Amino acid sequence: MSQPRTILVTGGAGFIGSHTCAELLSRGHDVVVVDNHENSVPEALHRVESVAGRPLTAAYVLDVRDREALSNVFASHPVDAVVHFAGRKAVAESVRMPVEYYDTNVGGTTALLEVMSEYHVHRLVFSSSCSLYGAAAHMPLAEDDRVAPVNPYARSKWMCEQILTDVCAHRPEFTVHALRYFNPVGAHPSGLLGEDPLGVPDNLMPYIAQVAAGLREHVTVFGDDWPTPDRTGVRDYIHVMDVADGHRIALEHPAPPGLHVLNLGSGQGTSVLQLIEAYQHASGRSVPYRIGPRRPGDVPELVADGSAAADTWNWHPIRDLARMCQDSWRFQVDNPHGYRTPGVPRPATEPQATTGPIRLHATPGSDT
Numbered sequence: 001m002s003q004p005r006t007i008l009v010t011g012g013a014g015f016i017g018s019h020t021c022a023e024l025l026s027r028g029h030d031v032v033v034v035d036n037h038e039n040s041v042p043e044a045l046h047r048v049e050s051v052a053g054r055p056l057t058a059a060y061v062l063d064v065r066d067r068e069a070l071s072n073v074f075a076s077h078p079v080d081a082v083v084h085f086a087g088r089k090a091v092a093e094s095v096r097m098p099v100e101y102y103d104t105n106v107g108g109t110t111a112l113l114e115v116m117s118e119y120h121v122h123r124l125v126f127s128s129s130c131s132l133y134g135a136a137a138h139m140p141l142a143e144d145d146r147v148a149p150v151n152p153y154a155r156s157k158w159m160c161e162q163i164l165t166d167v168c169a170h171r172p173e174f175t176v177h178a179l180r181y182f183n184p185v186g187a188h189p190s191g192l193l194g195e196d197p198l199g200v201p202d203n204l205m206p207y208i209a210q211v212a213a214g215l216r217e218h219v220t221v222f223g224d225d226w227p228t229p230d231r232t233g234v235r236d237y238i239h240v241m242d243v244a245d246g247h248r249i250a251l252e253h254p255a256p257p258g259l260h261v262l263n264l265g266s267g268q269g270t271s272v273l274q275l276i277e278a279y280q281h282a283s284g285r286s287v288p289y290r291i292g293p294r295r296p297g298d299v300p301e302l303v304a305d306g307s308a309a310a311d312t313w314n315w316h317p318i319r320d321l322a323r324m325c326q327d328s329w330r331f332q333v334d335n336p337h338g339y340r341t342p343g344v345p346r347p348a349t350e351p352q353a354t355t356g357p358i359r360l361h362a363t364p365g366s367d368t
């Protein structure tokens, strides 16, 4: 199988997407982004180009469910493979808005698969999630362990994996990786790219970062009565740069046709209190916390068995928890207002927040 050159990245302006685009560009791939900026800003893409030192081929403001607009993108570029990040990801919101979550996450994936088929593009890397394991009886979790998704977000990811299983069974020309991320955190070492949640952070590390920076008073620890060593929730944190690297390898490593499901985690469990302590150490700041009640739908522990990715690719995440905290803190300090903080020179052509397949970059290569 030849190496894919032109990669279409959906949701490329988001947290994991932006780091993956930077990694792919740096390694010589041509990258086309589609994103409706529902949870991101175009500035992230200018910074991707700045850290990679190369321009994106193009970036389009569109909704992946818009088949016609998506089709126009495939008609305009020789897409070899797709990385599909676009979707909604907040668990609590998914409980309140299940239809929107299924529509975006499942509907977006089926629209993409239809257009890929139409243009004979058969290589896909799909963003799946450790959340589909639910409350498991043992740790660490391997890919063939039972799945038991407990909220609409996790069920939407599980439905997508089932759809991908059916597609690969029926269409042997497809090679699909479903990567089950555990908890991606941290930031690009340049301090230019990071997690910039709109509104109140839903994830723990960006929340801790804002408390350390004095922007929020305290962290609420959701439950100190879990069956874990210090009685707070345990998660498997993995540096977002390792996650980005995993996507590049999924694209570059030869793989037979079919669906390949792989965990992306560090294999290390870290409790909420341990994460707060590590962050205090990295930032030199105090991170006050208060104990609150458990959140509905939470589980005590999620830790990856990463041996399948290690065996398949001879690959291991290389950045430890201290590095995750240091890089997150650097992004917080350098970008107190997230991507609204001036970071890189503005492009000659201002991005247009318009619907439809609008190129952000009138002349590819003119930006940075």
Ligand SMILES: NC(=O)c1ccc[n+]([C@@H]2O[C@H](COP(=O)([O-])OP(=O)(O)OC[C@H]3O[C@@H](n4cnc5c(N)ncnc54)[C@H](O)[C@@H]3O)[C@@H](O)[C@H]2O)c1
Pocket (backbone or CB within 6 Å): 010, 011, 012, 013, 014, 015, 016, 017, 034, 035, 036, 037, 038, 039, 040, 062, 063, 064, 065, 084, 085, 086, 087, 088, 089, 104, 108, 127, 128, 129, 130, 180, 181, 182, 183, 184, 203
């Ligand atoms: N961050 C995590 O902890 C985590 C863990 C497991 C899985 N995931 C999955 O990884 C993917 C990326 O996560 P992230 O943390 O980068 O999220 P993110 O919200 O930062 O990025 C998602 C991007 O997709 C875009 N988008 C959303 N709906 C769209 C649509 N209909 N059309 C086009 N673009 C759309 C958003 O504007 C955003 O830029 C998601 O699918 C998420 O479910 C994330």
